[in-house]
Amino acid sequence: MSNDRAATALPLIACRECDLLQHEIALPPHAEALCLRCGAQLYRQTLHGPDTTLAFTLASVLLFLLANFFPLVRLELQGNQTTSTLFGAVTTLASQDLLSVALLVFSTTIVVPAIEMAAMLYLLLPRRLGVTVPGRALTFRLIELLRPWGMIEVFMLGVLVSVVKMATFSSVVPGVALWSFGALMLTLAAAAHFFNPRDLWQKMAIHD
Ligand SMILES: [Zn+2]
Known part of the structure; x- marks a missing residue:
């Protein structure tokens, strides 16, 4: 009894x-x-879950900036050189009447990962600094909602296949952004692994 x-x-x-x-x-x-x-x-039960997630998220933000502002690849064909950034690739797709593909690449490799990282920082940074911010439940839901739509790894696979194919008829030099994308894939996966919403929610409730 x-x-x-x-x-x-x-x-x-x-x-x-x-x-x-x-x-x-x-x-x-x-x-x-x-x-x-x-x-x-x-x-x-994770031991240092929120702090480890914060560290990987901050690393992801830096890599994301490098991946967006530096060239993805440099092509050399018959003495001509050309470089392209991720956003440059999106605008090229849009200008070639492939607007739906351009929108898909833009949203799954730039917009969704950016919002997801901002949402993670919005939850983790104030908690680290001991500050309470509004809308946390909504932010948790937003992260859950967006996570399946971040497809950096799919994009990375597509770029690698293209690079290998292009290497047969021109000289292809991987740029800073391509390496950053590779590393970003790993840091985002690590941040997602250590992100424990239940644990974080309980720790926040204790500090409120
Ligand atoms: Zn069950």
């Missing part, structure tokens, strides 16, 4: 995959709680 009472005092959590309601328990660092029925991850 007393065990039942203790169990009912624990908060309930629903599995996001199968909706099974389970009691939430405290976890040791780096451990994860799995659903009893389907084995999906319910939540995990």
Whole structure:
């Protein structure tokens, strides 16, 4: 009877995959709680999650700026040299009647990653500085909503395939932006891995 009472005092959590309601328990660092029925991850405990995410997000912002303001590749054909930035590639696509492709590249490789990084900084920087900012729940939802639409890795794959194909008939020199994009892919993946909304939300609630 007393065990039942203790169990009912624990908060309930629903599995996001199968909706099974389970009691939430405290976890040791780096451990994860799995659903009893389907084995999906319910939540995990990270030790320095918000600070590690902030470090990777700041690194991503720097790499994103390099990736946008420096040339992606330099082409040399019959003595002529030409370079292109990411935005230059978007405007070229738009000028060649490929407006839908240009919009897709612009939104998935520039707009969405920029908003996602700004949203992460909006949550993580004030928390680090001990400041409370409005609209945090909305920002959490925005990050969840945007994440599937950031497709830097797809773009990177497309660029690499093009570079290999172009290398057969012209000299192709990878630019600073191409290396930055490669590194950005890794830092964004690391930031997403360490970003633990549940943990962050609880830490924010404690400081409010
Ligand atoms: Zn489940």
